[in-house]
Amino acid sequence: MVSLITITSDFTIYSFFIILIIGTIGNIFNLIAFLSKDLRTKACIFYMVCSASLDLFFSNFGIIIRFSTEYFANNLTNTNRGICKVRGYFLVCLPAMASTGVLLATFDRCVSTSSNARWRRLSSIWFAQRLFVIFMLFILISSSFHLIVYDIRNGTCAPSPGLAAIITCTPMSSWPIIKPNWSNCSVLSDGTFTINNIHAECMLLNVPIHWNSSNLTTCTETIQIYVKRYFLLGYENISHHLWRIPEFEAVTVVGALSGSVSVYVTDKRSVGESSRLECPTSIVQNFTGCLSFIKANEYRLKQNTYTNTAHDLEYVLNVVMGKNRENLKANQRVILMGSSQGTYLLQRYLHVTQESEQVDAVIFDSVLPPDTTRLVYGDKYLNYIFLDLFTRCSQDQQGCAKYFEDNNPLRALYTYKMNEDFFDNSSCLYLLKTNTTELANKMSFILYPEAMQLLPALIYRINRCNQDDQNVLKKFLNVTQPPEEEGAIGYSILVELNNNLAELWSPLNLEEKNPTCEYLKGISSNTFASTNVMPDIYCEIEKTKILGYPTDQYYRKYPTKKTNMPMLLLHGDMDQALPLPIPRHFFKQYSMINPNFIYIEMPRTGHTALGGSPMVDEEGTCGWNIAVSFMLSPTFEPDRSCLNKISPIDFAGTTTKTKQIAIQYFGTDNIWVLKMNRNGCTNFEDLSNEIIYEIFDFLDTYQAYEIFSNLNIRFRNILTLSDLSINVNIFNISKLSFEQQYEQFFKYNTYRIHSLYISNPIVIDLIFSSIKNDILLTRLRILCLKNIDLNDCKDFFDYLILLPQLSTLIIYSFKNDCDRIIIYDKLFRLPALKYCKLSLNDSDNLPREVFSTAYDTLSPIEHLIIDCNVYFNELLHILLYVPHLRRLSIKSLTWRYGQVPHTFPFTLNKLTHVSIELNFIKFDQFQPFMMNLFKNLQVLYISTSMDDEYINAQRWEDLITTHMPHLRIFDIQHKTYLFNNIINGETCQDLMNRFATLFWTKRKWFFTHLLYYLDRSNYGVFYSIQPYSANEITFGKNVYISQDLIINIANSMIPLSQITKITINSDFICFSNIIEMLCSIPNCKKLILTSLSLENTDFSSLQCTKNFQYLSYTNTITNIFIKSCDFKGVQLLVNLFPRLEHLHINELQQEFQSIIKYLLNNNEDTRYLHSLYIRSISKIWIKKRKNIITEIEQQNNVSVKLPGDFGCYLWWK
Missing domain, CATH: 1.20.1070.10 (Rhodopsin 7-helix transmembrane proteins)
Structure with missing residues (x-):
């Protein structure tokens, strides 16, 4: 209505x-x-x-x-x-x-x-x-x-x-509430309009310069308020509203919460994009240049009060939500979140709106109560936290206190302060021409939890003052230089402190006493850490005696009306700006009128608890985890479980993060004793073994061996004599490089190999034929083999059984006739196998015995991926032997023999994730399988076709409610052949409505559909909408890559920089269009083409085009698979992709001898190419294959393998 x-x-x-x-x-x-x-x-x-x-x-x-x-x-x-x-x-x-x-x-x-x-x-x-x-x-x-x-x-x-x-002017009874008029705007300040499908919209709203409701007219002087919202496309009208006051990071929040929350921000009057009420100059220090402007605009500036700003926020909320929330759905929440100074504005907002509450909940992050003078005593508060830090250092005997005399860091702190009074010419203060006042200012720069652990070590080094310590202190003094004192045009520090923030730092009533400049200077000069803002700015403002700030009935007052609105206060126990007595007093006042006020003190957390509470070994912060759980909880009850995960203060400097910060401020990662060179830089040779190991983790082990083994004896011993695990990656590698690596390094360190990745079938044969049973890969945990002939490797599985730690096995086989009975039997016998992926070529001649063969052991496999066609009864038989299975992925499940059972002799109580594609299996056939085995399922990805019962919303609701109560993610794609049926919009909408009931929306499961015409037939696809994170693009057989399609790809929501693989199955291609498309996909590594027809292509003119030259210079493609190609096409590929390492040609009709000789020649464009697979069914090839290969082997250093009757694998260099 x-x-x-x-x-x-x-x-x-x-x-x-x-x-x-x-x-x-x-x-x-x-x-x-x-x-x-x-x-x-x-x-x-x-x-x-x-x-x-x-x-x-x-x-x-x-x-x-x-x-x-x-x-x-x-x-x-x-x-x-x-x-x-x-x-x-x-x-x-x-x-x-x-x-x-x-x-x-x-x-x-x-x-x-x-x-x-x-x-x-x-x-x-x-x-x-x-x-x-x-x-x-x-x-x-x-x-x-x-x-x-x-x-x-x-x-x-x-x-x-x-x-x-x-x-x-015509009088008005109230200011008009208009309909929100959003317009598209950039997500980031650099002009980016969308990131990962996150969009932004903005609008400007006119508000009166002074909210006096009894005297508002249509021509009252107005200013504009800027409002912006960030949302995941498609969720803007259903997500909760989170208002961040002031504006902080929004894109990350929207993305992390998958669109369930949209973030709204507003620039308060005189700030950002809202109307300016400040001095029109960029000079900050010489703010006296603003005085004439301020005197001339005193009336306008005096309207820049927190009360007026609170009414601005009230009006903005009314516009966005509607006066009676008519612009929102019933289940949408509106939450205000204020941080630091923003909490003060939220309090004033709650005060002025206490008679008519607009929002559902409020989150305070590091609160400024209305009865505090925070800015005046800022340096005093800063000193509290500095002393608290050294008290905590005293309590950490092993990481901090042990470095100080008598284990007393506080005494060392006062020793540092007194050294300045004795004018000791051997002290660091004297030698570096600094003083405790300057250091107090510079130490305030890093007095926050992620960096403050450096301060005890800094004091320790200043007191010790050897040459290394002087270098560290010199580095610290240089990198903590304050930025240039230039503000944005329209910004004035005078107006900021004397007007915008006046309530926060100075008593404004006549009966209250203002602190003297001498008193404030005394505070700053006697602290260990000081910003010096108040002596430098406040005293200058006091001299001017202009502007002032009008107080009102809300000044220094708390709301008095009782309320049940849920409120959450997060505050760090090491907040350097607002010590703990401040939030505790605030909580005491608010809890008297609000029983739903929750206060959480965050241990080891600084100012703004949302971002200042990092956790051990986890992404994000504890503050955000608590805030999100509060926002999304039906009862606004926060989850506090992360409090014991907040990172401890790393005084010893052992964590990677502390070492990084130490390098930034000290020039060394050892914050206590490490040497530095004369330039103030740490020598690489002096890094600890722990850091060296972390660096090696980013390198291939043999790369590390080549780079560092000759640096000094220490690195050689780390790489050859230590117990360091080895990761071996032999995917695209030349023959010469492999021989060098094997003979120099891996041959003598097989017992240290932790992971082994091989894609070359010749290398697979060489390695496993050379390894004897008494020389086991005893520490091998991960084994990945591509292009393996499983029928030739039956002994290979027997060897794997002897490996006690093998937990991950990935196999890609190119054979069509693998004996699956043997493969399953061998796999089930591997004693430590947890993750198994089998990629086998599909075969139609699967023996019936595979459905009934009994194996004599149960497998410990927890994650099973079968990347090929599997028959239904085959799958049921496999599942009998994997009782610990947690995740299952089947490329294609097909019905073949017998009847589907309605009961099963086994259960999979640990199965939580399933990804499966069904071929010719009806819903009625697959439903018993789900009912019996998916009881604890949490994630289901399912692809179906033909049987339209799969898009029967009611059946899915009943099935999920009754038999899959724990399901969190439901992702379906159903393809149907419509024959000559005419599907109109009403029919489609009816289908979508059935999948848009409360059952689906409250789980955030959303769907859409697509109708298309192909081969004189109508098709329809019904599918889930999920955030896109693909890393490959596949073009179907009947897709023509046109200019329009290229433009659509470039403008799509898919981040093209993450695409690493492109498959083009179409027979109708224009190669110049493919070149143009590849120019916009910079990180593609693998290219698969069905054909490469160049009959109507001018080869020389194509090479001269800008796109061809640009792509040949910038592309990173190393692997090409092409179904059919001729000699001219091979020349084109080699010229266009000079970094090519492997070429696979599946159907070579002619010119095979010329192609092989051409590729084996050492020319500039083939300098990286070291392997080739060709296959031909021509009679000449079959007849002369062995003779051609023999001739090639004699003339070149080439290894050859002949898989099957038609293939040939060559490996050289």
């Missing part, structure tokens, strides 16, 4: 145009009638013609101005002074002149019927013309003062205050 407010708002917007259009049409008809030959000579008609003409001009003038403003954002009225003045002038003159014409016509009718002949002469046309001109001149002259009083004031065309305003 449409609300009265919505009707009123729409009527206000649209009725204006309707009335003006009707008036325009009426005036045109009047003119047509009045200008007829019989009437136009009469004086009365002359008056009416003039009136109708003026009315017509006035109507169209209003329509043009309003239309350009509302719909084309061409707001010249509020930006051009001339148009502003003319508009105000005409809006008064034109209606008055038109009305005068009607009055004169009435006068003419009166005198024309008079009995007096002299009066009747006044009805002549001659007199009428002169009389009308006189009246018009009078109106134009008498209204001319509008040209003076109208002007642009604070971005709005309005008259000046005073008598002119009284004359021209």
